[in-house]
Amino acid sequence: MGRFLDLGLFIIASGLLLLGSIWGLWIAPPEAMMGDVYRIMFVHVPSAWAALMAYTTCLVASVIYLFSGKSGADHVAAASAEVGLVFNALLLITGSLWGRPTWGVWWTWDPRLTTAAIMFFAYAGYLALRGAIDDDRRRSTWCAVVGIIIYADIPIVWFSVKMWNSLHQLQSSPKTMDPAMVTPLRIGAFAFLFAFLWLVRRRVVALRLRAQNDILMMNEGDPR
Amino acid sequence: MSTRKYSRIAALCALGTASALLAYLLLGDVEKNLVYYWDVPELLAHGDAGKGAVVRLGGLVRKGSVVWQPETLNLAFSMGNAAEGDVPHVRVQSHGTPPQMFQEGMGVVVEGSFNGEIFAASRVMVKHSNEYRAPVDGQRPQDLYKTLAKDQD
Structure with a gap:
């Protein structure tokens, strides 16, 4: 069942x-x-x-972990932060490539760009923290707390273009775009949605296997 | 205290911290201190305080105000909150090729300093709106890339 789901998500x-x-x-x-x-x-x-969706998943999974203590929720939080960081990197790189010919600069400390860069480094830090704590329960708890706090930046990224003067334009909507451009954008959005689901699922499976492996190793090494 | 209870309190504290941070940033005074650029009336309202310091100025390029000298790469134009009509505007001078999309009526953000008469810009950036339109009949956007080369002929 899981294999068919994985294959289906990948193909879509x-x-x-x-x-x-x-x-x-x-x-x-x-x-x-x-x-x-x-x-x-x-x-x-x-x-x-996709990055905002991934980080929102990380937030929800972190809250669920702290309330239920289920390691599955912790795996989802870790996987979605990893995948979110990939999309976030892609966001910054493609934005920069577009900015040079359009604005005339690769980068500027405009509110949208600055908050998006903070988002990138916050989640990179989150993943570094995951790698820095050995004890499973402590890592999960601490990372869940951090995963909730750093989410505060995400609404700011979203509203930055409305709240402050910025070089980055406001969000486009189908009204501000030619209808012939809306379709490929929608296709892209769904492509990234399914890519996100596929990547997170694969990472969650890998994290679960690693956790099970750790338990087996510990039992084998048990001197009793 | 059980671990479960401890982690629930941790969750609530984290949610509280995140909400407080967000509320402070969205509703607090921070908004006034985070200024990426001034518009022309704001620059003029700052009077002497706005003079000499390196600031960013945002606005629209006034119609009929652009003077571009390809031999010397000197660019001069006026900017204000409207491209036409009687609104406060400032004369901007810069050196170097502007971004391809620079033209009359376009939104721009310039970095530099104002001496009370002339804004000497070290950097000119073009602000694109959130509108995306297909070219109308006879318009060839690809020509945009060639206009600079043509000027140098």
Whole structure:
């Protein structure tokens, strides 16, 4: 059952990625001002959504862990933070590549960029903390607490463009976009959603196996 | 105290800390201290305090105000909160090729300092809106990339 789910998620994610890339690169029209440069949006915006989704999953799993003590919730928190960090890196890289030809700079300390960079380093720190504590229960508890606190940055990332003057534009909506550009963006969003689900599932399975392995090793090493 | 009870209290403390942090950042005074750029009225309102310091200024490039000298790479233009009409505006001078999308009516953010008359910009950045439109008939966005080369002919 699990294997079919994994295979299904992988096929859907890669199929949508391929379809979205073809649609975004060849079928969607160029943008009136930016020309072809804007097409990076079809990867940049879904990366942002996927990262926010992953970090929200990490928050929810952290709360569930602290209330239930189930190691499964801790594995989901760890896996979603890892996957979120990958999407976050992709977000910063694609944004930078778009910023140079459009804004004229690779990077600037604008509120949106700064809060997104804080988000990246906060979750990188979270994963470093996971690697730094040996005791399972202590690691899970401490990381769950940290996973909840650092989530405070995520709403700020979202609202930064509305609250402060920023170089980064406001969120686009189907109203501010040509209808021919909305479709590939939607395909991209679903592609990243399924990629997120697939990656998190694979990582959760790996973390569970490692935890079971640790228990077996401990029992074998038991001198009794 | 049991471990379970301890971790529930930890969860509530963490949620409380996160909410407090967020409330402070979203509703507190921090908003006023975090300023990425001033608009032209804000720069002028700061009077002497706005002069000499390195600041960022945001606004629209005024229609008919752009003077670009490809031989010397000197660029001058006026900016204000509107591209046309009678609104406060400031004259900006910079050196170097502006980003490709720089043009009249475009949003820009410039870094530099204001001496009361001229804003000497060390960096000109183009602000893109959240609007994405397909080109209308006869418009070829690919030509945007070629305009600089044409100027140098």
